[in-house]
Amino acid sequence: MNWIILIIAGLFEVTFAFCLGKVKETTNTEMYLWFAGFLVALSISMGLLVKATQTLPIGTAYAVWTGIGAVGTVLIGIFAFNEPTTFPRLFFLTTLIISIIGLKIVSG
Template identity: 65%
Template structure:
């Protein structure tokens, strides 16, 4: 169950970074809406990460959380913010994903 919570925490990290990207492009009340969503997802992500670390090793949980956030944010950037999808970016994203999966398999919990 805590692995599921950790994945949700990582997805919330993707959400809060996406909100930052949208806030950067927004003006007026839309800016404050995106910043409010950023604060919501930031808080939820941190609370869920804390909950996951109650039974998972801290180092593993943090690495998986940041990995999910990094991979998700790069993919969101490519799809929605027109960031480049070069061979090397995709190669290192795949390497990061395999590292996250590897950490899950070698975790003692």
């Protein structure tokens, strides 16, 4: 169950990174709404990470959490913010995904 909580925490990390990107692109009231979304997503993500680390090793949980956030944020950047999709970028993104899966496998 805590692996599921950790995955959800990672997805909220992606959400707060997306909101941060939107803060950068907007102004006035809309910027503050995206910033509020950033704070809410950040709080949920951290709270779920704390919950997951009650039974999972901290090193593994943190690495998986940041890995999910990194992969998701790169994908959000590509699809929502028109960032480049070069071969090296996709290659290293793939190696990161493989590493996250590997950590899950060896952590039991």
